[in-house]
Each structure stands twice: as C-alpha cells, then as structure tokens.
Amino acid sequence: MTQVDHTRMANAIRGLSMDAVEKAKSGHPGLPMGAADIATVLFTQFLKYDAAAPSWPDRDRFVLSAGHGSMLLYSLLHLTGNSEMTLDQIKQFRQVDSLTPGHPENFRTNGIETTTGPLGQGISTAVGMALAEKMLAAEFGKKIVDHHTYVLASDGDLMEGVSQEAIAMAGHWKLGKLIVLYDDNGISIDGPTSIADSVDQVKRFKSAGWAAEKIDGQDQAAITDAITRAKKSNKPTLIACRTTIGFGAPHKAGTSKAHGEALGADELKAAKENLGISLEPFSVPDDVLKAWRAAGSRGAAARQEWEARLGELGSRKRAEFERRLRHERPASLAKAVRAYKKELLEKPMTAATRKSSEAVIEVIAGAMPMEFLAGSADLTGSNNNKAKSATAFSAKTPKGRFIHYGIREHGMCAAMNGIFLHGGFAPNGATFLVFTDYARPAMRLAALMGAGVVYVMTHDSIGLGEDGPTHQPVEHLAALRAIPNMRVFRPCDAIEVAECWELALNRIDGPTVLALTRQNLPQLRTTAPNDSPCAAGAYELVAAQGEAKATLFASGSEVEIAVAAQKQLAERGIASRVVSVPSLELLLAQPEAKRAEIIGNAPVKVAIEAAVRWGWDAVIGQDGEFVGMHSFGESGPAKDLFKHFGITAEAAVNAVLKRVS
Secondary structure, eight states: OOOOOHHHHHHHHHHHHHHHHHHHTOSOOHHHHHHHHHHHHIIIIIOOOOTTOTTOTTSOEEEESSGGGHHHHHHHHHHHTOTTOOHHHHHTTTOTTOSOOSSOOTTTSTTOOSOOOSTTHHHHHHHHHHHHHHHHHHHHOTTTOOOOEEEEEOHHHHHSHHHHHHHHHHHHTTOTTEEEEEEEOOEETTEEGGGTOOOOHHHHHHHTTOEEEEEETTOHHHHHHHHHHHHHOSSOEEEEEEOOTTTTOTTTTTSGGGTSSOOOHHHHHHHHHHHTOOSSTTOOOHHHHHHHHHHHTTTHHHHHHHHHHHHHSOHHHHHHHHHHHTTOOOHHHHHHHHHHHHHHHHSOOOEEHHHHHHHHHHHHHHHSTTTEEEEESSOHHHHOOOOTTOOBOOSSOTTOOEEEOOSOHHHHHHHHHHHHHHOSOEEEEEEEGGGHHHHHHHHHHHHHHTOOOEEEEESOSGGGOTTOTTTOOSSHHHHHHTSTTOEEEOOOSHHHHHHHHHHHHHOOSSOEEEEOOSSEEOOOOOOOOTTOGGGGSOEEEEOOSSSOSEEEEEOTTHHHHHHHHHHHHHHTTOOEEEEEOSOHHHHHTSOHHHHHHHHOOOSEEEEEESSOOTTTHHHHOTTSEEEEOSSOOOSSOHHHHHHHTTOSHHHHHHHHHTTOO
16 A cells, blocks of 8 residues: 555545535534545455445444444545545435435445444444344355454443343353444533443453453554454454544544534634645645545456456356346245245145244245244244254354344344354344334335345234233234335235235345234135236235125235235125235236226225224225224234134224115
C-alpha cells in the first residue's frame, strides 16, 4: 500500500462524513469521526476484500451494526474504489433514490452486507454470517471457505436485548472468526451512557464465552495488536475500543451534540482546522486517495488465488457450491414433492399440519440434505421441524443441520437473516406463532431485505387449546400480513402443506411464514396438480352444485368448517362454493382478472378464520360476513373453544342464511 500517514487516511473518512452530514443537514457525524481510526486499521491491514468484486464469496464480511454511522461505511466504499459509490453519491447523502440512505441498506447499495439501523440487529445478523461460514467451511473445506466476520457495534447495539441472545449463541458455538469492534464512546442521544447503564461489557462478553479486552480506540498500534490477537482466538472476540465521539470537533466532541445532528458551519470549520483537513468540502488529497485505492485493491490477489482454488474443485462439487450460493434449489426438490403429493392422494393423512409439515420435511431433507438448515427456539418436539436424519449443530459438529437456538426467538430470526445473506443454506426456524411478537424486528428486516428465510410457526390459533390466551394468536396473522413483502401461508391439509413448503423454499426474494396447527385436520384435497393451486394464494376447493349463492372463504383449520357448512347449506337447497385461502396476501397480489375469478361473483361472501377480521374485507367487502375472533382467546379444550367463540359450521350457515333472500 502507498505509504501515507494513518492519521491522514482516517481524516479522509472524517472529512467526507462531516461534509455529507452538513450538506444533508441530517445524519450522525459523531461515530464516523470517532471510529475512523478503527475502520482505517481494519480496512488497510486486515479486512480481506476487493473493491472491484464486492460480492466475492470468500471475502471477509464487515457489518456496521451501528447503522446510524452510515457515512463511515459510505466513505470507506468511496475511498477504497467501489465503482458505484461515487463522490456524487456521497454528496447525495440521505436524498431520495441515492445509494447513501440514512442507514445502510444492502438491497440498495453494492458492498453493504446487511441492512442495519434498528440497533442490535447488525451484531445479531453477523452471528448468522459467522455461523454459516463455520458450517460451509466444514463441508467444502478451508481452501474454499475461510473468512472472518467483523462488526462495528455501538453502545446502543449492546443495550438492545437481542444482543444478549446473539452473543450467548456465538459464544456457545465458539464462532472464533467473529470479531466485534465496540465503539465504546460512552455517549447516547440522551447524554452519557452512565445515566442509564453501568454494565461492564468486557465481563459480560467473557461470561458468554468470548475473548474480550479494552483498548484505546484512537491508538493505531493498539487496534492492530488487538485484531491480531483476535484472529488467533478460537473464541469470538469483543474489542472494546474507547473512542471520543465527534473526535476533533473542539466544542461538541465527547458530547451527545455530536451524535445525531450536523456539526454546523462554525464547528465544522473548527474541526477541520483542528484535524488539519482541507476546508474545501468533499476534498481528499490525491496521495491519500491513492493510498485508499491501493487498500481497496489489496485483496485482488487473494481473490484470484481463491478463484483458482475453486477451479481446481471437481466439477460436481464446484457446481454444487455455486448453485447453493445462488440460492437455487436442486431439481430433486420439485420431483420429490410431486411424488410425495401423489402418495398423499393414495394414502390420505389426517394430522395436525405441524405433523404434516414434519412428514414433508423428511422429503425435503432427502432432496437437499446439506443446505436445508432447520432450527427451533427450544420447541423442537412441538414444532416438529427436525428431520430424522438431521444431527444437531454444535461447535464440535459443524456439519449438523439442526440448530438448537434456545429460548431466543429474536436472536434466531436475526441469525437466520445472516445465514441467508451469507449464502449456501436454506434456513428455517420455528416457534409458536404467538411468539412472532418476540421476533418481529428481525422478521421485518428480512422482508425489507428480501431474505428468503422460512418461519415454521405452529400452534396457530385458539386451536392450541388449554394454554389459553397468552399463547393463542388472534391478531398475529393480521400483523404479519401487514408487513410488506412478508408471505404468510396457512395450509388446510397435508397436500397444501407440501405445496406451501415448496413455494416457501423456492422463494428467495422474501420471507415466508408457515402457520401450522396443533389439532388434527382431515385431508380435504382430492387432486395434486403439478402447478400448485396454492401458488395463487387461493383456489376453489369445492365447487357449487348449481349457481352459487354464497362463497365460503377460509384458511387453515377453518377450511374444514367451510366444507361442513357447504354441505349443510346444500341440504337447505342453497348452493355455495368453498375457496381455500392458504395465503391471503398472495391472493390479493394476483392480477385483477385472476383475483376476480377466484373470488367469484356469488352475492354472499363469508370469511372463516380463527383470528381477527383485519385484511379480509379486501376479499369479502366491508359488508361481507366474518366468522372468527373478536377478542382474545380462553383456556379450554380446542373443540370447546371453537364452539365458545362461535367459529362453527352452524355459524357460517347462519351468516349465509341471513343474507340469502
């Protein structure tokens, strides 16, 4: 690398960051100014990357968990030579359609590993990345998979509860290639962190099985030595770097005034003079830029050597590795699911859909045994998502393909985001549907990023019975359906379960929830076409005998109720049709003509779902009839609860009768 003083290189980050925030009159200059020395050491001496190939599979990952300090990352991308991160983009910080939004978004900007901003998510996602690296290396060897995951985290990241879940998992799994650089500046928005927190983070991380130490985060040699030690550890490492927020600003450094607002023209000028930075906005000295560009190309040789090693793999193994990094499913999956659906037609299955799911998982695991990566938040025996052939992952068994996450729903879902973003695996994680409340921030980010993870959420309604209202999800289907790009499937029988699983695994541009029952359900489907009716979100399960006076729409366990109601209506001479709606939002996303065909033109429309009504008016209209929940649940046997809350075939029949003239 061209010999340029470390301080001048760090000041290039500070200068660009201050200028961009000042121009936008919005942003967080303090972190980039304080953490510039950490980033300079990491990117010039340790990080294995090539700015010309930011998606190179064996690159080190860098996660800016403290996403509010986004200008640190944007400055680094520009300085190291990322072709998309031009100076014009730096100048467009926080503007509409720029590549420099307020917080880093991986789906918008090349070179950003994961979307961050909601504190705690970055470090937790990084745990999944490090986990995927460990597992993939055990399978394909260290000549092909051998990289580190670095995180720059803030006080806020470590205060958020999800960070405890994440660090506990990382320590337990001995993720030695995970290195967290903690920007320990002691300042939050309200002022010194001491007004709200007195945790000794080094002791905290050590208690979770990490190596941890404190250093001066503005001392180049101390940072270098600490990262060198961390790379030799077989444990994940925390390096608490004591820094000064807003370093260099004469009046605002070390205060919350440097955290979340522009410095202002006078303070900016004084800071630049104090640091020896040119007063000209967005200027970087030629020799400094040349040195940064040299750092950006430093990994080119390592990348080329890796590409040569990949080329030396057998053609079959190389093709498998590349296919999995593309998240492309094997042809054997579709073939296996088709065969399984035919078996179900020959031998119908009456079972809870969580048990039907367990049977499908055996089929899936046979078709994609190494990439299908399941796990549960301590409910394995209830969620039924562990294949018989799967062994448990542990620090000593990195080829295990089932993860015991412990009672850590939020950490599980955040880690799955990291696993998917890393590539090589199709992750799914399980808990009860009601506990999506604990995981929602990570699930929302999965939808925002377009991460193709699968959530196996069992005990999906009052049908779980005696555990009562704390465990009975009534508003959760609506809440999940409200998240843009989240797909929710609630299959009604074993064939629908198989189709929904296949659709979920083939979806790599967003997450999917499989909401599954505890109680047994009959197999209602009598056909299993290759084109999967569930793909449209809804379909006519049972046609009307004659001109339909009513359409009964239902999902999951309530489809059985709709079928029974149709028979009772027929006995009264009223023709009706039953439409199974495994995915309400997928139905509503269909082209208008397709949607109208499925919904039909019967004058009476009734929706039946053991949940709140929200969302169904788009199908049945505001004047449509709804048979479902209007309150929280209650403790009692499932059959009694459905009668108690009036979710019965008789109730559906009465809803039709009062509307039919």
